[in-house]
Amino acid sequence: MTPLTSTDFPGCLAAVIFCQGCPWQCGYCHNPHLIAPRTEQAVAWRDVAAFLKRRQGLLDAVVFSGGEPTLQAALENAIREVRALGFRIGLHTASPYPERLQTLLPLLDWVGFDVKAPFDRYETTTGVPGSGEKARAGLSLLLESGVTCEVRTTIHPLLHNSEDLIRLADELLEMGVESYALQEFRAQGCADAQLCVPSPPLLNAGLSAEISSRFKYFTLRQA
Numbered sequence: 001m002t003p004l005t006s007t008d009f010p011g012c013l014a015a016v017i018f019c020q021g022c023p024w025q026c027g028y029c030h031n032p033h034l035i036a037p038r039t040e041q042a043v044a045w046r047d048v049a050a051f052l053k054r055r056q057g058l059l060d061a062v063v064f065s066g067g068e069p070t071l072q073a074a075l076e077n078a079i080r081e082v083r084a085l086g087f088r089i090g091l092h093t094a095s096p097y098p099e100r101l102q103t104l105l106p107l108l109d110w111v112g113f114d115v116k117a118p119f120d121r122y123e124t125t126t127g128v129p130g131s132g133e134k135a136r137a138g139l140s141l142l143l144e145s146g147v148t149c150e151v152r153t154t155i156h157p158l159l160h161n162s163e164d165l166i167r168l169a170d171e172l173l174e175m176g177v178e179s180y181a182l183q184e185f186r187a188q189g190c191a192d193a194q195l196c197v198p199s200p201p202l203l204n205a206g207l208s209a210e211i212s213s214r215f216k217y218f219t220l221r222q223a
């Protein structure tokens with residue numbers, strides 16, 4: 001749990017709850033210790049709830065992050081409990097479980113949605129066949145719901161090329177994405193030594209401008 005952040009839910013002071021476990025295995029994951037389903041560093045939910053009660057009136061929002069929070073069977077109840085305390089709810093997800101995301105959408109105020117690659121190239125990043133279709137389904141549901149969101153892609157020269165990025169931007173534009181962010185890979189926390197070898201940047205001013213022109217809001221987060 002991060003008790004206070006101003007960067008994980010736009011415009012809100014928030015606490016972030018990192019949920020253990022993820023069914024995908026992205027090499028660039030900066031929280032690889034959260035991929036396994038269990039950890040010895042778990043914080044009991046009653047302690048999280050007690051902390052949030054002490055922060056009522058001081059924090060605006062609570063963000064459920066991960067790992068992949070929708071892996072957690074108790075997530076919906078946890079969100080309901082936190083909403084009842086008066087907090088706005090944010091979710092960071094890559095949507096490996098689109099049907100669970102659909103159930104949660106009416107309870108959410110903001111979603112940070114990770115898109116890994118063009119949907120037919122997902123397996124290169126996640127290591128899991130069929131992951132692109134899960135992500136596409138979840139993103140469609142999110143966009144249909146009208147919940148405010150930012151779609152973001154972490155890019156790495158060994159996983160993406162400029163054609164991928166343009167093709168992905170076109171796919172997102174066609175789906176109705178308005179707010180998009182590209183995040184350059186940061187080696188901090190990454191457990192894949194091959195990806196951590198410094199490599200020339202993938203983005204240049206021309207490519208960045210070409211991608212940004214497709215979206216109403218565009219953010220570039222440089223390494």
Ligand code: SF4
Pocket residue numbers: 022023024025026028029030031035066067068094114
């Ligand atoms: S989906 Fe997210 S949490 Fe899961 S392995 Fe990939 S980067 Fe890590």
